Amino acid sequence: MFAKIKKNKGLWLVLTPHLLWIGLLFVLPHIKLFWLSFVDKRSGALTLANYAKFFQSELYRHVFVHTALFAILVTLITLAISFPTAFIVTKVLGKKMKAVVLLAIVLPYWISELIQVFAWMVLLRETGVISYMLQALGITSHNIEFLYKDATIVVGLVYTSILFMIIPIINSLDSLDDSLIEASYDLGGDFWSTMREIIIPHAAPGIVVGSVMVFMLNLGNYVTVTLLGGKNSLWFTENIYNQFIVRFNQNQGAAFGVILLTFSVLLVWVVLKVTGQDMTEAM
Amino acid sequence: MFTAKNKWKSPSYWFYYSYVILIVLFTAGPLLITFILAFNNNEAASFPWQGFTLDWFYSKTPDRMGLFNDPRMISALGVSIKVAVAVTILSILLGVNNAFLFVREKFIGKEFFYMLMLGPLVVPGVVLGTSILSFTHAIANSLDMTFGSGAGTFFRPGFWLVVLGQVSFVATTTTLVITARLRKFDQSLEEAAMDLGSSRAQAILSITLRFLMPAIIGAAIVAFLFSFENFNTTYFLSGTADSTTIPIILYSRLRFGLSPEINAVSVVLMISTGILGLLSTFFQKGDDLSA
Amino acid sequence: MTEIDVSVKNLTKRWGNFTAVNNISFDVPKGSFFSVLGPSASGKTTVLRMIAGFETPTSGDIFINGQRINDVPANKRPCNLVFQRLALFPMMNVIDNVTFGLRRRGGMSKAEMEKKANEVLARVDMKGLNERKINQISGGQQQRVALARSLVLEPTVLLLDEPLSALDLKLRQDMKLELKRLQHRMGTTFMYITHDQTIALAMSDTVAVINFGKLEQVAAPEILYREPATHFVASFVGENNRWNNGKVVELVDDNACLVDVSGILSRARMGEKLKPGDVVDLFIRPEMILLKPGKHEKGNIGKIKEINFDGSHSLVVVDLLESKTPLSINVKLQHTEETPDISVGDTVTLSWGGTKQPAANAFLHIDPPTEEKE
Numbered sequence: 001m002f003a004k005i006k007k008n009k010g011l012w013l014v015l016t017p018h019l020l021w022i023g024l025l026f027v028l029p030h031i032k033l034f035w036l037s038f039v040d041k042r043s044g045a046l047t048l049a050n051y052a053k054f055f056q057s058e059l060y061r062h063v064f065v066h067t068a069l070f071a072i073l074v075t076l077i078t079l080a081i082s083f084p085t086a087f088i089v090t091k092v093l094g095k096k097m098k099a100v101v102l103l104a105i106v107l108p109y110w111i112s113e114l115i116q117v118f119a120w121m122v123l124l125r126e127t128g129v130i131s132y133m134l135q136a137l138g139i140t141s142h143n144i145e146f147l148y149k150d151a152t153i154v155v156g157l158v159y160t161s162i163l164f165m166i167i168p169i170i171n172s173l174d175s176l177d178d179s180l181i182e183a184s185y186d187l188g189g190d191f192w193s194t195m196r197e198i199i200i201p202h203a204a205p206g207i208v209v210g211s212v213m214v215f216m217l218n219l220g221n222y223v224t225v226t227l228l229g230g231k232n233s234l235w236f237t238e239n240i241y242n243q244f245i246v247r248f249n250q251n252q253g254a255a256f257g258v259i260l261l262t263f264s265v266l267l268v269w270v271v272l273k274v275t276g277q278d279m280t281e282a283m
Numbered sequence: 284m285f286t287a288k289n290k291w292k293s294p295s296y297w298f299y300y301s302y303v304i305l306i307v308l309f310t311a312g313p314l315l316i317t318f319i320l321a322f323n324n325n326e327a328a329s330f331p332w333q334g335f336t337l338d339w340f341y342s343k344t345p346d347r348m349g350l351f352n353d354p355r356m357i358s359a360l361g362v363s364i365k366v367a368v369a370v371t372i373l374s375i376l377l378g379v380n381n382a383f384l385f386v387r388e389k390f391i392g393k394e395f396f397y398m399l400m401l402g403p404l405v406v407p408g409v410v411l412g413t414s415i416l417s418f419t420h421a422i423a424n425s426l427d428m429t430f431g432s433g434a435g436t437f438f439r440p441g442f443w444l445v446v447l448g449q450v451s452f453v454a455t456t457t458t459l460v461i462t463a464r465l466r467k468f469d470q471s472l473e474e475a476a477m478d479l480g481s482s483r484a485q486a487i488l489s490i491t492l493r494f495l496m497p498a499i500i501g502a503a504i505v506a507f508l509f510s511f512e513n514f515n516t517t518y519f520l521s522g523t524a525d526s527t528t529i530p531i532i533l534y535s536r537l538r539f540g541l542s543p544e545i546n547a548v549s550v551v552l553m554i555s556t557g558i559l560g561l562l563s564t565f566f567q568k569g570d571d572l573s574a
Numbered sequence: 575m576t577e578i579d580v581s582v583k584n585l586t587k588r589w590g591n592f593t594a595v596n597n598i599s600f601d602v603p604k605g606s607f608f609s610v611l612g613p614s615a616s617g618k619t620t621v622l623r624m625i626a627g628f629e630t631p632t633s634g635d636i637f638i639n640g641q642r643i644n645d646v647p648a649n650k651r652p653c654n655l656v657f658q659r660l661a662l663f664p665m666m667n668v669i670d671n672v673t674f675g676l677r678r679r680g681g682m683s684k685a686e687m688e689k690k691a692n693e694v695l696a697r698v699d700m701k702g703l704n705e706r707k708i709n710q711i712s713g714g715q716q717q718r719v720a721l722a723r724s725l726v727l728e729p730t731v732l733l734l735d736e737p738l739s740a741l742d743l744k745l746r747q748d749m750k751l752e753l754k755r756l757q758h759r760m761g762t763t764f765m766y767i768t769h770d771q772t773i774a775l776a777m778s779d780t781v782a783v784i785n786f787g788k789l790e791q792v793a794a795p796e797i798l799y800r801e802p803a804t805h806f807v808a809s810f811v812g813e814n815n816r817w818n819n820g821k822v823v824e825l826v827d828d829n830a831c832l833v834d835v836s837g838i839l840s841r842a843r844m845g846e847k848l849k850p851g852d853v854v855d856l857f858i859r860p861e862m863i864l865l866k867p868g869k870h871e872k873g874n875i876g877k878i879k880e881i882n883f884d885g886s887h888s889l890v891v892v893d894l895l896e897s898k899t900p901l902s903i904n905v906k907l908q909h910t911e912e913t914p915d916i917s918v919g920d921t922v923t924l925s926w927g928g929t930k931q932p933a934a935n936a937f938l939h940i941d942p943p944t945e946e947k948e
Contacts, residue, residue, distance in 0.1 A: 122320060188650075
């Protein structure tokens with residue numbers, strides 16, 4: 001009896017700070033956000049108007065679909081670039097080269113996203129480095145503006161996403177015993193069949209985790225899209241920000257937030273279900 | 284073939300190498316150019332190269348404001364460091380606490396709580412920021428109403444709200460890192476210490492926490508970096524100058540045009556975060572070796 | 575002349591200054607069980623991986639069925655490898671693992687492939703588990719699947735990289751016998767890499783011993799055991815008493831000599847060319863020593879120091895009383911109805927080397943001992 005009480009005391013000792021943190025800084029704020037989204041700004045009465053506004057406005061719907069499609073596109077491009085990189089780093093390079101290349105890929109990502117975006121602005125703006133280079137090489141005779149285009153946003157988002165894709169895939173490929181690849185060759189497999197039947201199935205958890213992370217990051221991105229895309233960026237997070245900061249309409253902003261959150265959680269859930277992966281296991 | 288030893292004979296090896304070089308150019312190239320341009324004597328923050336200068340770091344003239352003479356930038360740097368230190372300390376305390384909770388304790392709904400703990404990492408930063416903002420806004424309002432105006436100041440956008448907002452997701456990261464390490468700990472070591480006369484608290488302090496130290500240091504560096512570079516959540520929660528961090532001021536400057544002073548800021552950040560990043564990889568490596 | 579399946583000529587592999595395989599040549603007869611035996615890091619795995627096509631020889635040639643295959647990629651070679659840790663594909667079930675190679679080869683319907691796979695699985699006693707995932711079957715069953723996966727392709731030679739080493743002792747003993755029977759039944763040439771001499775001696779028709787990348791001896795197991803060709807083989811294969819710093823007194827005939835170790839005279843087979851006065855190391859098989867209780871005229875008088883009981887036999891340590899310097903010897907005593915009753919402290923008489931079988935082998939002295947047994 002005494003031991004049980006003592007044990008419970010220990011549990012409460014560590015459970016209390018945890019509950020304070022997750023409760024006050026995560027659960028309650030989200031409940032509050034959820035609640036606000038169903039409340040009318042003026043009267044304080046319960047309403048669905050905040051959601052109705054989203055579904056009735058063609059502009060909001062368009063921005064939302066645009067954001068979702070681009071987030072998916074960026075995820076796919078990032079995957080296409082990152083998988084070969086992760087494969088080469090883990091399975092082709094020697095130990096020393098692996099460490100060097102990994103460092104060269106990882107180090108840039110310790111720096112703030114703002115600096116990363118700034119670096120691309122330096123390259124891409126009208127008087128930027130690439131425009132200058134093209135003129136210096138005689139390819140064009142006038143300044144070219146590369147900023148504020150959809151393609152620019154894609155490049156910027158791919159850039160800020162690569163690491164979050166590469167690392168999970170490297171982790172899963174690292175655990176692939178090289179002898180499995182050799183066994184496939186030994187039994188008559190070639191590059192593509194080995195890739196299809198052995199390597200990609202083994203890397204699947206890393207691919208899924210990386211894709212989910214990159215998708216979520218892009219969906220919620222604000223800095224990269226607003227700086228590289230300017231007024232043309234049409235990213236849904238801008239709407240949330242505008243409602244909260246510019247129009248002081250918490251309720252509308254909350255509804256947008258809930259929509260964004262619901263969509264992303266739903267999509268991730270579907271992806272995990274379809275691919276049969278477990279997010280908690282991979283993290 | 285993929286084996287390390289005979290690959291250089293195959294032509295695909297050259298394809299592999301060129302690919303990796305391209306990727307490294309893509310990831311490191313833009314930052315390298317930004318780095319170089321910080322020392323270019325050219326107002327445009329671009330090429331052509333017009334000679335080496337340290338003006339963007341030290342100049343005092345108004346048209347060429349050097350980073351170290353720009354009071355707003357210096358103030359933001361100080362705020363960023365203060366915020367990051369506070370966030371790091373709180374997140375490490377929470378991380379250690381949560382690690383013990385999830386590794387050592389048994390309670391109903393543990394799986395659920397573990398999933399919930401991952402939430403702040405998954406929710407978009409904008410949503411996290413706005414939800415905390417609206418929640419604390421309501422608290423501040425009711426405090427003001429009950430105890431008179433000013434009572435809820437703590438919960439208004441400002442230094443402490445930024446700290447709390449960042450802790451909400453940084454603590455998830457520290458929890459993951461420290462939990463992973465604690466799982467590797469052989470609890471019989473603690474029992475051995477107690478068998479040799481330590482109290483439980485002494486055993487945890489002298490044996491367990493020491494074992495966790497590499498993970499704690501590694502997690503602290505990561506927490507510091509996460510806090511230092513956070514924008515999305517911070518943006519909603521910062522108000523006055525005492526909560527204007529480097530990313531916030533950079534964002535507002537970048538919206539109005541580029542100046543080589545930002546290249547200089549980039550250089551300082553690249554070097555300092557680079558060192559911290561290297562340190563954290565070093566500690567994580569030490570973690571693997573001793574485990 | 576017997577047909578040769580695998581032939582290796584002057585095979586060498588270097589990595590920088592390190593020579594992993596040093597000018598090795600041997601032939602593997604068709605249908606035989608051929609083992610490559612060597613301590614770890616002796617280069618035996620490198621030899622195997624060069625035959626399988628996963629390493630490129632620095633120089634030398636590899637022939638399978640008389641065809642030079644140096645430039646044939648691994649996936650086109652008529653040999654298959656059973657990996658040390660099996661390398662079964664965890665993302666597939668048993669039957670998909672076994673049909674993997676057939677699918678790569680193509681030209682067969684799915685039903686034909688499965689029929690063929692099932693035949694081979696039946697041969698290795700793996701029926702009815704086709705749908706199981708690899709992690710749902712036991713270690714012994716995994717061995718069988720790995721064998722079936724390679725054998726279904728009917729390779730000219732099956733290469734095995736110590737696949738039994740992961741099993742526990744009892745299972746290893748069982749699989750050892752089964753592997754031998756399977757090889758006999760299928761008639762496929764097996765090339766087995768191992769550091770475990772009990773496996774190599776028990777299963778093989780021929781054993782090649784490798785040390786530090788060099789081929790020490792290629793011979794049938796009995797020859798390897800009784801007539802080691804080199805100092806290393808004598809010390810590595812089987813248990814042996816080793817006495818250092820003996821001296822050749824005289825040559826008895828072309829093959830044998832008389833060796834003096836600290837005043838104890840032994841008749842020994844000459845492992846290499848020796849002449850009177852050479853300093854040699856003497857290896858004496860503990861089971862070839864005849865032990866009689868009490869003092870006898872012929873032989874060496876000794877006193878029992880220890881008796882270590884080990885089931886079917888005992889290992890008896892005897893101090894020799896007539897040597898000039900302290901000298902002891904291990905005697906392996908089979909337990910039969912005629913085994914004498916002895917106990918520690920008893921005086922006994924030992925003799926060896928007088929009979930038809932060589933009990934002792936002499937090699938020029940090498941200092942210090944070259945190899946620790948694994």
